[in-house]
Amino acid sequence: MVGQLIQNTPGTISLAQGVVSYGPPLAAMEIIRSFGSDPADHLYGPVQGIPELISVIENKLQKDNHISGDISKRIIVTAGANMAFLNALFAITDPGDEIILPTPYYFNHEMAIRMVNCTPLGVKTGADFQPCPEEIEKAITPRTRAVVTISPNNPAGIVYPEKTLREINRICAEHGIYHICDEAYEYFTYDRAKHFSPGSIKNADGHTISLYSLSKTYGFASWRIGYMLIPKSLYSPILKAQDTNLICATRIAQKAAIVALATGSAYCLEKREDIDTTRQHVIAALESIRNFSTFPSADGAFYILMRIDTDKKCMTLVRELIEKYRIAVLPGDAFGIDDGCYLRISYGALEADMVEKGIHRLINGLKHLV
Numbered sequence: 001m002v003g004q005l006i007q008n009t010p011g012t013i014s015l016a017q018g019v020v021s022y023g024p025p026l027a028a029m030e031i032i033r034s035f036g037s038d039p040a041d042h043l044y045g046p047v048q049g050i051p052e053l054i055s056v057i058e059n060k061l062q063k064d065n066h067i068s069g070d071i072s073k074r075i076i077v078t079a080g081a082n083m084a085f086l087n088a089l090f091a092i093t094d095p096g097d098e099i100i101l102p103t104p105y106y107f108n109h110e111m112a113i114r115m116v117n118c119t120p121l122g123v124k125t126g127a128d129f130q131p132c133p134e135e136i137e138k139a140i141t142p143r144t145r146a147v148v149t150i151s152p153n154n155p156a157g158i159v160y161p162e163k164t165l166r167e168i169n170r171i172c173a174e175h176g177i178y179h180i181c182d183e184a185y186e187y188f189t190y191d192r193a194k195h196f197s198p199g200s201i202k203n204a205d206g207h208t209i210s211l212y213s214l215s216k217t218y219g220f221a222s223w224r225i226g227y228m229l230i231p232k233s234l235y236s237p238i239l240k241a242q243d244t245n246l247i248c249a250t251r252i253a254q255k256a257a258i259v260a261l262a263t264g265s266a267y268c269l270e271k272r273e274d275i276d277t278t279r280q281h282v283i284a285a286l287e288s289i290r291n292f293s294t295f296p297s298a299d300g301a302f303y304i305l306m307r308i309d310t311d312k313k314c315m316t317l318v319r320e321l322i323e324k325y326r327i328a329v330l331p332g333d334a335f336g337i338d339d340g341c342y343l344r345i346s347y348g349a350l351e352a353d354m355v356e357k358g359i360h361r362l363i364n365g366l367k368h369l370v
Contacts (some may be wrong), residue, residue: 012322065197085109153185
C-alpha cells in the first residue's frame with residue numbers, strides 16, 4: 001500500500017524502507033568479477049552453504065557473538081534472515097501452533113507465521129517497547145513453540161538489555177520451547193547500548209535459534225545472504241526445508257559474502273558513525289514536535305517509532321503525508337500496535353542531506369495535519 005502510494009506521488013522522499021544507503025565492500029565486488037571461470041560455479045552447492053563460508057561464519061560467531069564450541073554443524077546459510085525465520089517455522093511447528101511476538105513486531109515474521117497456518121500471539125511490551133518476561137511467560141500455552149525477540153529492534157529502534165534476553169531465554173528453556181533471536185541489526189547500536197547474543201548463554205544451544213543477515217551490515221540487501229545458528233536437533237529438518245524451497249543460497253552471493261565477512265565488523269562500524277550522526281540530527285529535529293509526539297530512545301538499528309497524539313488512523317495519516325507533503329513513513333499498525341497512532345521512521349536508507357530534507361517535510365506535514 002505505502003509503496004504504491006509512493007509510486008503514484010512523484011517526488012516523494014521515502015523514510016519507510018529499512019535498508020542502508022551504502023553498498024558492499026569493494027573487495028566483495030572485485031571477487032565476483034572472476035566468478036564463472038570454475039565449472040563448479042554453475043552447479044548446486046551444499047544445502048547448508050559452501051564450506052569456506054561456513055568457516056568464516058563460525059569464526060565470526062565465536063569472535064563477535066561470543067558463542068563457543070564446535071558450531072560448524074549448527075550453521076546454515078540462507079537467502080537472507082527472512083528465509084532463516086521461515087526455515088525455523090517449518091522445522092518446529094505444526095498447523096495450529098503458536099509463536100509469541102512481543103509487540104511491536106516485524107511484520108514479515110507475523111506474515112510467515114500465518115503462512116504456515118500457525119498463530120502469532122502478540123504480547124504487549126512495557127515502557128519504551130521493552131519486552132516484559134512475566135507477560136511473555138503468562139502468554140505461553142500448550143501450543144506455544146517459540147518466543148521471538150528482535151534486538152536491536154525493528155521497528156522501535158531500541159536495544160533489549162542482556163538481563164531481559166537472558167530471562168526470556170531461561171523461560172523458553174523451562175517451558176521446552178525455542179527462543180528465536182533475530183540479530184540482523186547486531187552492529188547498529190549507539191551511545192552506551194550494547195548488543196547481546198542469547199546464543200552465547202551457557203547451555204542455550206539446545207533451544208536457541210539465532211538469525212543473522214549481511215543485508216544491513218555489508219550493504220548486501222539485493223544479494224540475499226543470511227545465516228542461522230540452530231540446535232543440532234534441528235539440523236536435518238531445516239536442511240530438508242531449505243532443500244525443498246531453495247536448495248542453496250546462490251554461489252556467487254556466497255563467494256561475495258566470504259570476502260565481505262573477512263573484512264570484519266569494522267566495515268559496518270565505520271559506516272555506523274555517519275548513521276549515528278544522522279540519527280542525532282533526526283532526534284534533535286523531532287524535539288520540535290514533542291508537544292504532540294513521543295518516542296523512546298532510539299539506541300539501535302536505524303528506526304524511530306513515534307506515537308502521534310491524534311485521533312486519526314495511522315494509515316490515514318501516512319496517506320496524507322505522502323499525497324500532500326511527499327514524505328513517506330510506515331504506519332505503526334503494520335507492526336501490531338493498535339493502541340494509538342504510530343509512525344515508523346527509517347533514517348538509514350538515504351544520504352544525510354536527503355534525510356534532513358525528508359524530516360523537514362515530515363515535521364511540516366505533521367504540524368499541519370495533527
